[in-house]
Amino acid sequence: MIRPADTTDFKAIDFKATNFKPTDSEATGLSFSDSPDSDSPITEPLGNCKYQITAKPSKYADFMQAYKVRTPKYKFYVERGGDPNAPVILLIMGLGAQSLVWPNSFCQTLIKAGFHVIRFDNRDSGKSSKIKQKNQLTKQHQTLLRQLRLLSKFKLGVNIPLVQSANDLPIPYDLFDMAEDVNQLLNALQIDRCHVLGMSMGGMIAQILAADYPSRVISLGLLSTSNNRALLPTPKLTSLRQLARPAPPKKDAEAVINHTVAIIKEIGSDQYFDEAQEREKARLLYERRFYPKGTTRHLLAILATGSLLNQNARTLQPTLIIHGNKDTLLPPSHGRALAKAIPHARFELIEGLGHDIPSALVPKLSALFIEHFWQASLLERTKL
Secondary structure, eight states, X not given: OOOOTTOOOOOOSOBOOOOOEEOOGGGTTOOOTTSOTTSOOEEEEOSSTTOEEEEEEOSSOTTSEEEEEEOSSOEEEEEEESOTTSOEEEEEOOTTOOGGGSOHHHHHHHHHTTOEEEEEOOTTSTTSOOOOSSSOOOGGGGOHHHHHHHHHHHHTTOOOOSSOOTTSOOOOOOHHHHHHHHHHHHHHXXXXXXXXXXXXXXXXXXXXXXXXXXXXXXXXXXXXXXXXOTTOOOOOHHXXXXXXXXXXXXXXXXHHHHHHHHHHHHHSOGGGOOHHHHHHHHHHHHHHOOOHHHHHHHHHHHHHHOOOHHHHHTOOSOEEEEEETXXXXXXXXXXXXXXXXXXXXXXXXXXXXOSSOOGGGHHHHHHHHHHHHHHHHHHHHHHO
């Protein structure tokens, strides 16, 4: 059942509405240098001084507000839209991908269905903090030989610690660290409980969040993701080759855009591929922020984390797993394995879906997640 968008009497979470006050953005150490000059920044002082928020209208979606949120360790770019008293859906994006990869049409459909929607840039992507302290990424981290060696260990179920040996390079962080990022972000936004929807690597982070921070997650949505248990099928060879190609120099805009489009064409939904549309998206993402080092760090984080079977066994929230039958990066068996590992999971295989969210499938995907999240919200309400 899809709950009508104009019904707002149900509060599934304790989401505290904000009272904004004008301030000097330098006081928080945050800025929106790329936002329209006519919009003066405003900050939300929170009771806990560890968290600071600066807000402005989003320049990427006129139905959302943009935020810079400072948590104890990092700064995150966040967008949110919809009734602040409505149930919250937190969207977590995948490997090296900016929050805008969640299509505006997808976010808007969730909002119109009666949810408050939040998307954000993970660490090392988009406009969020780039990791520049200890365990810095070096050129040796990015060599294809090293990544393939780590991938082979990963697929065999061999544990890859952050610090492997005195002779090897440390990995900067793992997905458990990124799940803690989400926990701190929810603290900063004063959100006690919410629905969580993660795609690809974002789905892996969502699995950890649901298991290790269960009081925060009402229900779980997982799209095109995996629990990374040992011996699951590897990506299609052509997909692996395309992803392994070094990114072009940052200054060569057209080469970067061509590189991005080629990746989407390889791993995406081929029957729905629209080159002009993908090129436009790639240009927007390039102009917003191009940071290929973040992609490498995210890959290393996945490899360092390993199997999530332990987390799956402890995941008791209602879970909807959606996977495409045309996903060449994470074949459908990854989704099926995940559904078997999570106690209260339902699996949906989507015809023609690859490892992306094509515009043509937004209505189908959003309808499935809306139904799932409203059913979980109603179940939550009966427990109050």
